Amino acid sequence: MxxxxxxxxxxxxxxxxxxxxxxxxxxxxxxxxxxxxRDLAEEAxxxxxxxxxxxxxxxxxxxxxxxxxxxxxxxxxxKMIEDLKESIAKEHITEFFETxxxxxxxxxxxxxxxxxxxxxxxx
Amino acid sequence: MxxxxxxxxxxxxxxxxxxxxxxxxxxxxxxxxxxxxRDLAEEAxxxxxxxxxxxxxxxxxxxxxxxxxxxxxxxxxxKMIEDLKESIAKEHITEFFETxxxxxxxxxxxxxxxxxxxxxxxx
Amino acid sequence: MxxxxxxxxxxxxxxxxxxxxxxxxxxxxxxxxxxxxRDLAEEAxxxxxxxxxxxxxxxxxxxxxxxxxxxxxxxxxxKMIEDLKESIAKEHITEFFETxxxxxxxxxxxxxxxxxxxxxxxx
Amino acid sequence: MxxxxxxxxxxxxxxxxxxxxxxxxxxxxxxxxxxxxRDLAEEAxxxxxxxxxxxxxxxxxxxxxxxxxxxxxxxxxxKMIEDLKESIAKEHITEFFETxxxxxxxxxxxxxxxxxxxxxxxx
DNA sequence: GTGGTCTAGACCACC
DNA sequence: GTGGTCTAGACCACA
Numbered sequence: 001m002x003x004x005x006x007x008x009x010x011x012x013x014x015x016x017x018x019x020x021x022x023x024x025x026x027x028x029x030x031x032x033x034x035x036x037x038r039d040l041a042e043e044a045x046x047x048x049x050x051x052x053x054x055x056x057x058x059x060x061x062x063x064x065x066x067x068x069x070x071x072x073x074x075x076x077x078x079k080m081i082e083d084l085k086e087s088i089a090k091e092h093i094t095e096f097f098e099t100x101x102x103x104x105x106x107x108x109x110x111x112x113x114x115x116x117x118x119x120x121x122x123x
Numbered sequence: 124m125x126x127x128x129x130x131x132x133x134x135x136x137x138x139x140x141x142x143x144x145x146x147x148x149x150x151x152x153x154x155x156x157x158x159x160x161r162d163l164a165e166e167a168x169x170x171x172x173x174x175x176x177x178x179x180x181x182x183x184x185x186x187x188x189x190x191x192x193x194x195x196x197x198x199x200x201x202k203m204i205e206d207l208k209e210s211i212a213k214e215h216i217t218e219f220f221e222t223x224x225x226x227x228x229x230x231x232x233x234x235x236x237x238x239x240x241x242x243x244x245x246x
Numbered sequence: 247m248x249x250x251x252x253x254x255x256x257x258x259x260x261x262x263x264x265x266x267x268x269x270x271x272x273x274x275x276x277x278x279x280x281x282x283x284r285d286l287a288e289e290a291x292x293x294x295x296x297x298x299x300x301x302x303x304x305x306x307x308x309x310x311x312x313x314x315x316x317x318x319x320x321x322x323x324x325k326m327i328e329d330l331k332e333s334i335a336k337e338h339i340t341e342f343f344e345t346x347x348x349x350x351x352x353x354x355x356x357x358x359x360x361x362x363x364x365x366x367x368x369x
Numbered sequence: 370m371x372x373x374x375x376x377x378x379x380x381x382x383x384x385x386x387x388x389x390x391x392x393x394x395x396x397x398x399x400x401x402x403x404x405x406x407r408d409l410a411e412e413a414x415x416x417x418x419x420x421x422x423x424x425x426x427x428x429x430x431x432x433x434x435x436x437x438x439x440x441x442x443x444x445x446x447x448k449m450i451e452d453l454k455e456s457i458a459k460e461h462i463t464e465f466f467e468t469x470x471x472x473x474x475x476x477x478x479x480x481x482x483x484x485x486x487x488x489x490x491x492x
Numbered sequence: 493g494t495g496g497t498c499t500a501g502a503c504c505a506c507c
Numbered sequence: 508g509t510g511g512t513c514t515a516g517a518c519c520a521c522a
Contacts (some may be wrong), residue, residue: 025227093240096219103149170514192521293499315506342465346469350394
């Protein structure tokens with residue numbers, strides 16, 4: 001994983017985003033066991049407390065759950081994962097449309113360009 | 124103008140991007156006079172030398188040209204502006220596709236989602 | 247090295263010319279490491295920023311390349327060096343013909359004089 | 370005439386060079402009357418005293434002579450003019466060879482290049 | 493008042 | 508120690 005952390009946003013929210021991405025992209029599968037907080041923290045080069053905070057938040061959201069003594073696991077609620085995937089995608093889509101609008105393209109023009117670009121990418 | 128400058132990338136490149144955006148979005152029209160280096164620097168809250176560096180680079184690219192003692196002007200080469208607009212749009216499209224791919228959507232799925240989203244936005 | 251800097255032309259362009267001369271004359275060989283910006287600046291008795299500006303321009307032209315943290319190196323593109331050598335020589339030749347023309351010698355007369363002078367110099 | 374004066378060499382010597390050039394290039398003909406010191410000074414945008422100094426030196430060299438009450442005239446000693454022309458040309462030729470040597474060309478190579486260039490210029 | 497250049501001095505990331 | 512960036516402040520030519 002990348003673990004590229006920027007300084008203009010709280011670290012723990014970025015950690016959350018990376019883990020969420022791991023879940024929705026299928027790298028972490030439903031029911032899988034997550035690495036330990038300590039291992040994840042080391043991997044991301046952050047303080048374990050920061051990673052702990054990120055995971056606690058994800059747990060509050062129901063994305064992961066803890067089994068005492070045996071570790072943290074990815075939720076098995078597939079619908080929740082699908083919903084998260086969709087909502088994150090929508091965020092990026094909205095942001096993308098806004099960027100294109102700033103450049104000077106309407107939604108229609110953006111659609112046209114993206115379809116054209118898609119054809120070139122899938123040749 | 125926004126002039127939101129982050130610290131994870133050289134400021135002068137960000138200034139370039141903002142000015143490029145101003146040109147391709149039509150806020151600065153071909154042949155228009157740009158504010159003076161000093162004014163732009165004050166507006167962006169950076170050192171005049173930094174703004175100067177950004178503008179010198181844009182000049183090298185042909186996006187602006189200088190009339191000594193009277194100021195800097197936006198290029199009147201409309202094709203160049205259109206090309207820049209398109210290349211910047213393509214960059215964002217490519218980046219967008221990559222982001223969606225990370226989330227777990229193929230190009231085809233992304234297209235479908237974006238068309239669906241576009242319909243909702245244009246209702 | 248000479249580093250004789252005049253005040254009727256930007257210093258950084260003169261620095262560029264000196265370094266170019268060093269490259270085409272073979273004093274700096276392809277792939278050689280240049281002295282550090284600071285050392286070159288001290289040697290030429292200019293501000294490091296000025297030397298940096300000169301080198302950045304040479305880098306843009308492809309005459310030198312940078313390996314971050316380890317230094318700047320002369321291009322290994324021998325053809326580029328040969329081309330530069332030739333173009334600089336042509337500039338001087340053209341300028342020389344113009345000077346001779348001002349004095350009142352045609353190109354043919356200049357050729358004759360220079361051949362005569364060459365014979366005397368090579369006796 | 371150009372009258373481009375640099376600050377890295379005494380002005381009056383540069384004025385001498387310009388006038389010498391005028392003489393050897395035939396713009397001022399043997400026996401011609403020179404403009405007045407005042408007019409020449411105004412034309413060159415220098416102090417009349419400076420121009421006076423330049424002319425006095427040329428007079429000492431015999432390049433010009435003064436007829437009281439009627440002004441300064443170009444020498445009618447054609448041989449002197451020819452000699453001057455030749456010596457100035459030789460200076461430039463010598464300097465040119467040195468420049469080419471710095472670039473990395475021998476006298477022979479320089480001759481070859483200059484003959485080649487001359488052909489292109491006289492096409 | 494405009495852009496352009498230069499200096500001095502500082503801080504940063506990288507290895 | 509390396510290149511890279513940034514700021515502050517100064518001076519210049521030009522019209």
